[in-house]
Amino acid sequence: MASAMDVPQATGSQGEFRDKLVAEGLLIPSSVAGVTGQGPAFVDLRQRLDARISKLVADEGAVAMEFPPIEPRHDMESVGYLTSFPQLAGSVFAFHGEDAEALALGEQAHAHQDWSGHLQSAGIVMVPAACHPVYPALARQQVPPDGITIDTGPAWVFRHEPSDDPSRLVAFHMRELVRAGPADTVGAWRDAWRDRALQFLQSLGLPAVFDEANDPFFGRSGKVLARSQRAQKLKFEILVPVGGDHPTAVASFNAHGDHFASVFGLGPVHTACLGFGMERCVLALLFTHGTDVSQWPADVLAELS
Amino acid sequence: MASAMDVPQATGSQGEFRDKLVAEGLLIPSSVAGVTGQGPAFVDLRQRLDARISKLVADEGAVAMEFPPIEPRHDMESVGYLTSFPQLAGSVFAFHGEDAEALALGEQAHAHQDWSGHLQSAGIVMVPAACHPVYPALARQQVPPDGITIDTGPAWVFRHEPSDDPSRLVAFHMRELVRAGPADTVGAWRDAWRDRALQFLQSLGLPAVFDEANDPFFGRSGKVLARSQRAQKLKFEILVPVGGDHPTAVASFNAHGDHFASVFGLGPVHTACLGFGMERCVLALLFTHGTDVSQWPADVLAELS
Numbered sequence: 001m002a003s004a005m006d007v008p009q010a011t012g013s014q015g016e017f018r019d020k021l022v023a024e025g026l027l028i029p030s031s032v033a034g035v036t037g038q039g040p041a042f043v044d045l046r047q048r049l050d051a052r053i054s055k056l057v058a059d060e061g062a063v064a065m066e067f068p069p070i071e072p073r074h075d076m077e078s079v080g081y082l083t084s085f086p087q088l089a090g091s092v093f094a095f096h097g098e099d100a101e102a103l104a105l106g107e108q109a110h111a112h113q114d115w116s117g118h119l120q121s122a123g124i125v126m127v128p129a130a131c132h133p134v135y136p137a138l139a140r141q142q143v144p145p146d147g148i149t150i151d152t153g154p155a156w157v158f159r160h161e162p163s164d165d166p167s168r169l170v171a172f173h174m175r176e177l178v179r180a181g182p183a184d185t186v187g188a189w190r191d192a193w194r195d196r197a198l199q200f201l202q203s204l205g206l207p208a209v210f211d212e213a214n215d216p217f218f219g220r221s222g223k224v225l226a227r228s229q230r231a232q233k234l235k236f237e238i239l240v241p242v243g244g245d246h247p248t249a250v251a252s253f254n255a256h257g258d259h260f261a262s263v264f265g266l267g268p269v270h271t272a273c274l275g276f277g278m279e280r281c282v283l284a285l286l287f288t289h290g291t292d293v294s295q296w297p298a299d300v301l302a303e304l305s
Numbered sequence: 306m307a308s309a310m311d312v313p314q315a316t317g318s319q320g321e322f323r324d325k326l327v328a329e330g331l332l333i334p335s336s337v338a339g340v341t342g343q344g345p346a347f348v349d350l351r352q353r354l355d356a357r358i359s360k361l362v363a364d365e366g367a368v369a370m371e372f373p374p375i376e377p378r379h380d381m382e383s384v385g386y387l388t389s390f391p392q393l394a395g396s397v398f399a400f401h402g403e404d405a406e407a408l409a410l411g412e413q414a415h416a417h418q419d420w421s422g423h424l425q426s427a428g429i430v431m432v433p434a435a436c437h438p439v440y441p442a443l444a445r446q447q448v449p450p451d452g453i454t455i456d457t458g459p460a461w462v463f464r465h466e467p468s469d470d471p472s473r474l475v476a477f478h479m480r481e482l483v484r485a486g487p488a489d490t491v492g493a494w495r496d497a498w499r500d501r502a503l504q505f506l507q508s509l510g511l512p513a514v515f516d517e518a519n520d521p522f523f524g525r526s527g528k529v530l531a532r533s534q535r536a537q538k539l540k541f542e543i544l545v546p547v548g549g550d551h552p553t554a555v556a557s558f559n560a561h562g563d564h565f566a567s568v569f570g571l572g573p574v575h576t577a578c579l580g581f582g583m584e585r586c587v588l589a590l591l592f593t594h595g596t597d598v599s600q601w602p603a604d605v606l607a608e609l610s
Contacts, residue, residue, distance in 0.1 A: 028442045032377040040369040067342040068476035069374040072335050083411035092395045094465040099524045106388035116426040137333045160399040171373030219404040
């Protein structure tokens with residue numbers, strides 16, 4: 001039986017890689033698995049990679065739109081995320097009470113007792129993918145006849161799969177390009193970017209390959225959805241080994257057909273997106289080239305200078 | 306009687322300013338008040354301001370540490386945030402069930418019905434201030450005898466005060482410098498930065514002033530805490546009018562004594578922090594100089610080039 005808590009944990013070699021990153025100050029653990037801070041060398045690499053991606057995508061003429069890590073609950077309900085991925089969603093609850101109840105909440109919290117009964121939904125959820133807030137935003141403007149590309153910048157996204165695998169974070173940066181345009185052009189756009197992104201990651205010395213993929217749909221019915229997604233070639237991923245032999249997805253390329261366009265009334269367009277998992281890309285670089293950045297190959301350092 | 310929902314809403318002139326920012330594509334509203342996206346011109350200004358602050362703080366030799374917008378619930382409980390500010394906290398809930406319950410949740414969500422009963426606390430809360438994750442991180446290393454300064458970068462923080470005032474966002478970027486060091490040095494550090502930050506914001510043409518301040522402690526007992534905080538001069542703010550005559554805090558400067566150090570076992574140190582509200586600084590610039598950035602004074606543009 002499927003359970004929301006079937007989350008992959010670190011293999012032995014992934015655990016060793018994590019311990020090394022923590023010992024060297026690259027990652028900063030907390031008391032909750034997958035809620036992880038970043039030390040100075042990690043921050044520096046992530047920013048250099050982000051700047052390099054800005055150069056890579058410059059000729060796309062994308063419009064910058066940045067969104068907070070939260071979005072309206074209603075939007076997540078509308079796109080069907082809670083049918084497909086209820087186990088990954090994060091919902092924000094808040095306190096709406098008055099003095100007496102606040103006192104009780106504060107005392108329970110102080111004693112590390114359960115105070116969750118004092119909370120109610122705030123109508124807000126964690127953003128699960130950088131592109132999600134883009135679609136309702138596009139609904140507020142006209143999509144030009146020849147289409148539009150949005151650059152989300154390095155947005156924080158949330159997946160509730162607490163794990164001690166350093167590549168499986170509950171919160172991480174996803175930088176996406178989102179394309180909305182005529183149906184017959186969007187698929188070619190995605191495939192062209194898949195090839196460019198693969199070449200780009202290989203230029204950083206990463207042993208990157210691409211493969212067809214499926215999202216982690218929940219439960220028994222999810223198996224059917226996953227097979228259908230693969231059969232229609234709706235999702236590609238770029239994979240790099242991180243922390244052992246296991247290939248880890250560092251970028252993904254998704255075609256949505258008219259799903260988001262019809263939910264948000266974007267007109268007769270299709271949408272597609274590509275996303276870089278920023279922390280996974282940095283981890284792939286650290287695993288491939290070592291944690292001493294000064295010893296990385298000169299051509300890789302030149303790319304990231 | 307105090308209620309968690311006593312949140313200031315926009316005055317007439319603040320509402321006019323918000324409508325102008327939305328009409329010109331600087332801000333992108335959503336269906337939830339205070340959950341607001343940023344268009345290209347706003348993103349550009351925020352990034353230029355962030356780069357300028359990096360220059361301002363360069364001589365501090367701060368260590369970069371960046372954290373996700375979520376932190377362990379246990380840490381928020383430990384520092385007493387839920388006693389002082391229960392109305393502002395955001396708690397992340399998630400689904401831990403199996404197939405049959407997932408089906409029910411998905412159907413309710415699809416119909417925009419209440420599915421919150423299927424969720425439980427995930428042991429995670431929204432980060433309420435950029436400095437909060439820094440203290441448990443410092444507990445994992447030794448604070449040097451002469452102290453240490455951490456630069457959080459532009460971190461996303463959360464305050465549950467949904468408002469149609471464009472300056473009062475539920476999620477926004479706060480960039481903080483956090484100082485931990487000998488008790489007799491930390492106060493002077495904060496006061497020196499207060500003066501430098503005031504001069505810096507004035508150099509951007511902002512009519513900035515500083516004032517003693519207090520945090521929005523909840524309820525009846527909160528009034529006592531607020532008076533005590535003011536009497537001890539623990540908090541200063543820099544204020545700029547945004548969207549009318551009302552002065553809006555765009556930066557704050559806080560002394561914590563040994564509070565965080567004792568909770569997290571940092572040794573015999575005190576802590577203090579200063580934080581820039583990045584969106585409020587950008588809004589103050591747009592309100593002061595106008596929404597057409599090309600018409601801003603040359604010396605302001607030079608500072609932000």
